[in-house]
Amino acid sequence: MKKLVILPASLILVLVSQAQTKISGTVRDMKSHIVAGASIQIKGSYDGGVSDSTSHFNFKSFEKGTQTIVVSNIGFKSVEQVIQLKGEPIEINFALKEEVSELKAVVVTAGSFEAGDKKRAATVLNTLDVLTTGGANADITAVLKTLPGAQQVGDQEGLFVRGGAGYEAKQFIDGTLVNNPYYSSVPDIAQRGRFSPNLFKGTVFSTGGYSALYGQALSSAVILESIDLPDQSQVNASISTVFAGLGLQELAKNKKSSWGFNYGYTNVWPYFQIVKQGVDYFTIPEFHSADANFRIKTKSGGIIKYYTTFSHNQLGLRRPNIDSLILKDAFGLTNYNWYNNFSWRENVGNGWKMNLGLSYSTDHNDIHQNIQNQQNQYVITGFPYIDTLNFALENKSDLSQIKLVLDKRISGISVIRFGSEYMYANYKSNYNGLHVLLKDNFLASFAEADLYITNALALKTGFRFEQSSLLNKINFAPRLSLAYKLGNGGQMSWAYGDFYQKPENSQLIFSTQLGYTKATHYIMNYMKVTTLQTFRIEAFYKKYNDLVKTFPVYNNAGTGDAKGIELFWRDKKTIKGMDYWISYSYLDTKRDYLNYPKSLQPNFAANHTASFVLKKFYSKLNTGFNFTYTYATGRPYYNIKYNSGLVKYEIADQGKTIDYHNLGFSMNWLTNIFKSYAVVVASVTNVLGSNQVFGYNYSYNGNYKQAITPVSTRFFFIGIFLSWGVDRRQDAINNNL
């Protein structure tokens, strides 16, 4: 009974002795910056507090004696400290150490623009942007041209980056090189890319200093990452002024695999009836394209993807012959292309990841040109400089490729990565009965490390080793880049690298006694990114060595350099619901290559280029309006003629084209048609009808020059894209545009 009395007494005692201890202090990081929102807690008790915006915290605790206090916050390592609670106020100041995490770590941004849905510092565009850029007609290359670094070249396909020719920029899908990313060249008319933007979830447009995983590109790498499984099964249909298409995507019930196919047919005949073209098409451009895919998620979180596309197209056009008032050049082209890409991404255990890529492509061109008279009949004039324009060229280029990359996390988020690739290229050409065969066994090995020293300092370093059997030469390319985060949310990056590229097949058919062409990049970049705004400024210097010269014999004596400054600003914040970006590039470049008699600014390089892209979506109208305005200063043009007396090439005439202006517009209206989600798209290029001159062609005697202009002033497009089986409209835009 005594004891029972003691019990309540002891309870009272406990209550009495529960005097509160006041605990206060501050939480800062190792550099004494305020850490707000950190949790301070007495371990095993509910007592605690939160640091405020001035770093202070204070709370009271009833706990007694020896206790452990824990301070934690996202992105920081938790800190514990043992304290004695005796009722007297305690003041403790904590310093937290930052954890290196993907969310906070600095990202190397020198030289690269990312487009994708990943939230990363380098991301400046997302997939939707590619589809809704005014005047770009959903062509990836056209959208990348609105970013700094790319030239506004309208007479040849490709990306002309920082003083580099179009063939110096290469595209990679899931790691492997794409041999013919554009539809086959037609003289003086730029062609579209073969791949629709809806195939990709991420795009990296690198204008220099890129990773050792990629080679054989002197100027630029466009790295495309294909989508994984679709969100839902669906059927698509589209009809427009120039094409019609049908497609299906089937997602398995367990959401572990999918398959699909698409077919599209393009014929511009109806369009050409309404909008007259500047050239006479004797074969109306016609394209068939079909693609199919499957994707399978593996048990250990990997994915297997296969994509194949086949296309066939033909066209024929006549233009007046520049040397004669009565003759015409009739150019005809037929192309078959089959592209296959297989990739396998897998976690192989112990932190190792594998990326395997296989690709095979074959491209077949049948090209011919005839000199014709007014009755469109083939004629032989007896003038060699005209008759040599008659030609028949058949070429077939095949590329088989395998690439294996292994990566492993070493500590924190630092990664090492290495691998190898092997390519077998086979190029057969028959030019007027002259047969040439080029075969190359190309082997490359590479290694790279992404080292995160702190959240504020990251280093990416690697090298690449390449060997081509055709050139019978090896090369070694080091790469290095560094990123440092500044206090104000901005960051600096630097990049350096050597880049090698084989000469083009069109050069190798004349001589295989050539070596690699070489470029060295030096880049410095400042970037500041907030959720809705991006500012970026970059300066670069690029040195070209061993470029191909075609005179007096094919050799590697060419040189060149390029330097410049580029600005990019994107803002979705200032005006609500409006999104715009501005790009500006300054370029100073000269090169001595091909038959240039001396170092010249190449005819594809303008000194100043600027783009302004504006997008506004009106929810009430369910309509988006998109404008793109591009400007470039005039580009140089030359008439480089062979002087047989002096046995050398000389500049017979030169000049500068007029400035380039282009205002593109597109609108997309979202609605419902036949129970489908529908997007109606209307777009027009060169709204203002500005006169665009890309250069000049010269007559044989050099007395007459003719401007190279677009085949028609504007391109109009109206299309309807329907999609069934999707409950979200945005998909409809993405899958169809």
Place this chain on the structure above:
Amino acid sequence: MKNLLFLTMMLITGIVSAQSKYEAGMGKAFEQMKAVKTAEDMGATAAFFERIADTEKDKWLPYYYAAYCNYLTGWMNPNADKDAVGEKAKALVAKAEVIEKNNSELYILRQMIAVQQLTVDPMSRFQTYGAQANEALEKAKQADPNNPRIYLVDGQYKMNVPDAFGGGKEVGKKLFTKSLELFKTFKPATEMHPSWGFDQAEKLLAQCQQ
């Protein structure tokens, strides 16, 4: 005998006090939540729930409320970094999900967090965050199709989506009506389990009927 009695009493007192410590703690936290005036108060309440959760370790409700209060700070503070709030709230939901498997309330919270992050940049985030929100609600429906909050949060999201995207006030109206109907029969498992949303559903339905 006396000793045994004493021991038993001690044991009972121990259990009672342990339980009441959790209940009292939660009760205090709920009181604090009711009294919240500013985003900072809400943040402090969230931290309180989190401290309870971290101490108890086997209770999902304090994690749930910690995540929910964090989420609310994202709306209460107009300058909040909704991505930071979202990441924090998601981390807390993940901890709750380890303890409580396949609960519709947690899926609903995931939907709410995804929608909050979507609003940062709706045009470009629609695809990723919209998909996350939909997926979470699908799972919530599978776990408990009679949870009225499923239709409440769905309606709240869809009423702000343009008609052509499959949203609008008409869609909202249907969902809020369904939610209110389910609220009539809805009983939380305990007093501590989530029961919020009835007033909100009524208010939003009224807005849709305007």
